[in-house]
Amino acid sequence: MLKKILKWTARTLLLIVLLALGYYTKAYISVQGRLKKTYAIKPLNLNITSDSATIALGKRLITTKGCTDCHGKDLGGQTFFEQKGMGRLVARNLTRGKGGIREGFTTEDWVKAIRNGVQHDGTPLIFMPSGDYNQLSDTDLRAIIAYCQQAPPVNRVHEPCDLGPGAIVLTDLGQLDLFQAEKIDHNLTPPLAxxxxxxxxxxxxxxxxxxxxxxxxxxxxxxxxxxxxxxxxxxxxxxxxxxxxxxxxxxxxxxxxxxxxxxxxxxxxxxxxxxxxxxxxxxxxx
Structure with a gap:
């Protein structure tokens, strides 16, 4: 009788493990698909000026719009979450120092990242709250970009974001909001001012x-x-x-x-x- 109970217990546990592995495989494939999805963004030609008034406005806006909360006061970025099993979330170095934005990063790339939550290739940024900035006026957006483009270089190299099993499962269940690009209406026209x-x-x-x-x-x-x-x-x-x-x-x-x-x-x-x-x-x- 005991052998039979142990046998059925082992089978039940095996079934649970197989179901868990099956679900995780499904979740992993789903999240990876969302990571690789590309969004077609209509190009926006912003004329960036670097006059003192624009730079001063941009310097204030990176604080009042919360940019420095994640990327730091020097815009050199930081790892703001890291936990075994969950993964790592990193706010990138936005300066032109070592570990910062890539060579050839254009104004259009800045717009895509801030307003649309996507990278230069159209794939989504991870945990970039672009939903808060999608309707940022052209005037304010222009000032933020102008300030970031002339920010002093910070040599700070970060590990990339890494989604662990816990983050993948929570994202698949809708309990972790990592891809703001999915929620943004990319066809909305923000105000000029x-x-x-x-x-x-x-x-x-x-x-x-x-x-x-x-x-x-x-x-x-x-x-x-x-x-x-x-x-x-x-x-x-x-x-x-x-x-x-x-x-x-x-x-x-x-x-x-x-x-x-x-x-x-x-x-x-x-x-x-x-x-x-x-x-x-x-x-x-x-």
């Missing part, structure tokens, strides 16, 4: 950088890595304007507790008063 002011429209434009974590409707998410509802029905309704501004500038809530990562309060701290008040106006309108 956006009029600044304490208005709902400008606040919505500022809030694009919030949508990746808090969702486009600003209602937040649930689950293990939940983000709060920051619309008029969420925490914003419980804070005064000044409490809201102070929280985004200091990283501390009105009760004195610190905002937890990955809330990029260093980014929001760099918002101008107009951007901050416009954002508040927009969130109240939702």
């Amino acid at each position: 956006v009029k600044e002011g304490v208005t709902v429209d400008f606040g919505k434009y500022v809030a694009q950088v919030c949508s990746h974590c808090h969702q486009p409707n600003m209602k937040g998410t649930t689950g293990d890595h939940a983000t709060p509802d920051i619309s008029s029905t969420g925490i914003s309704s419980k804070w005064t304007d000044e409490q809201f501004f102070r929280t985004l500038r200091t990283g501390k809530r009105p009760d004195g507790t610190a905002l937890k990562a990955p809330m990029p309060w260093q980014m929001t701290a760099a918002f101008s008063d107009t951007e901050m008040r416009a954002l508040r106006t927009y969130l109240k309108s939702i």
